[in-house]
Amino acid sequence: MQAMVLNKLRTPLEWTELPDRQPGPGQIRVKVAACGVCRTDLHVVDGELPDPFVPIIPGHEIVGRVDVIGPGVTGLTLGERVGIPWLGHTCGSCPYCRMQRENLCDHPIFTGYTRDGGFATATIADARFAFPLGEVGDDISLAPLLCAGLIGWRSLVIAGDGKKLGLYGFGAAAHIVAQVARWQGRSVYGFTRPGDKATQAFARSLGAVWAGGSDEMPPEPLDAAIIFATVGDLVPLALKAVRKGGRVVCAGIHMSDIPSFPYSLLWEERQLLSVANLTRQDGIDFLGKVPEMGIVTHTTTYPLRNANEALADLRAGRFDGAAVLVP
Numbered sequence: 001m002q003a004m005v006l007n008k009l010r011t012p013l014e015w016t017e018l019p020d021r022q023p024g025p026g027q028i029r030v031k032v033a034a035c036g037v038c039r040t041d042l043h044v045v046d047g048e049l050p051d052p053f054v055p056i057i058p059g060h061e062i063v064g065r066v067d068v069i070g071p072g073v074t075g076l077t078l079g080e081r082v083g084i085p086w087l088g089h090t091c092g093s094c095p096y097c098r099m100q101r102e103n104l105c106d107h108p109i110f111t112g113y114t115r116d117g118g119f120a121t122a123t124i125a126d127a128r129f130a131f132p133l134g135e136v137g138d139d140i141s142l143a144p145l146l147c148a149g150l151i152g153w154r155s156l157v158i159a160g161d162g163k164k165l166g167l168y169g170f171g172a173a174a175h176i177v178a179q180v181a182r183w184q185g186r187s188v189y190g191f192t193r194p195g196d197k198a199t200q201a202f203a204r205s206l207g208a209v210w211a212g213g214s215d216e217m218p219p220e221p222l223d224a225a226i227i228f229a230t231v232g233d234l235v236p237l238a239l240k241a242v243r244k245g246g247r248v249v250c251a252g253i254h255m256s257d258i259p260s261f262p263y264s265l266l267w268e269e270r271q272l273l274s275v276a277n278l279t280r281q282d283g284i285d286f287l288g289k290v291p292e293m294g295i296v297t298h299t300t301t302y303p304l305r306n307a308n309e310a311l312a313d314l315r316a317g318r319f320d321g322a323a324v325l326v327p
Contacts (some may be wrong), residue, residue: 176297
């Protein structure tokens with residue numbers, strides 16, 4: 001197998017030839033057909049997440065086909081198309097797992113962070129955390145749904161049922177959530193980097209009723225806002241933008257420090273929440289609805305060898321939607 005490996009934090013990934021790996025009990029080997037490039041991959045490469053594992057193969061928006069089935073695996077067949085998400089394993093016995101909150105597991109394993117991921121031609125996964133994808137849709141279009149889509153979906157559920165929804169940071173996740181929210185009958189307000197007219201036009205093309213800079217206030221108070229950008233300075237701005245009783249959801253796994261802000265922005269029962277990881281039920285709920293939602297993912301593809309270019313373009317915001325690596 002071949003892979004793009006992070007051998008040292010804050011250095012480019014390296015093209016590496018590796019021995020083929022065999023799945024253990026409860027595991028499968030997946031031949032990778034496409035792997036999305038997520039901002040969390042940048043956090044891994046930049047060493048912004050705690051207790052990093054290196055060397056590591058990043059990538060956790062994996063679409064591929066079951067290549068080898070390990071002992072004890074049931075419910076999957078050779079050649080079946082599956083998706084491998086960020087949450088790759090949970091202990092099943094900690095208090096959070098017992099409360100059906102496995103996204104908060106005390107002893108998790110994360111794909112592409114604490115277990116090798118999908119910037120490779122093949123990967124090993126826990127069969128219990130592999131989502132059957134069926135045959136509808138192409139591999140490249142499906143890949144961003146495995147994190148940008150899933151985390152976006154969880155964020156949308158936590159944001160509540162409000163009809164006026166603000167999305168701060170209009171990248172891979174927001175461009176999917178905007179379509180889901182419109183399908184649900186909500187009005188979407190898109191917030192981009194100040195002056196980024198191209199991305200604002202992209203947001204409007206996906207049905208946003210308003211799009212502007214993150215330093216602007218929307219034309220009317222929002223029921224809820226989701227912050228996908230990793231900029232802590234956006235939290236007070238989003239709180240200011242939501243109505244009394246509104247919710248602000250921080251959807252990133254990493255964010256810069258949140259500045260101090262007057263209590264008046266939080267008062268009147270506004271809520272500030274965060275999203276951590278996902279559950280398998282999130283995947284079942286979201287992926288089961290994808291065919292009827294009519295989501296169209298906007299993707300820029302790169303050969304696997306060009307993973308460093310894809311990461312650099314993501315960091316610089318050189319494309320709309322999502323980047324996807326193809327072996």
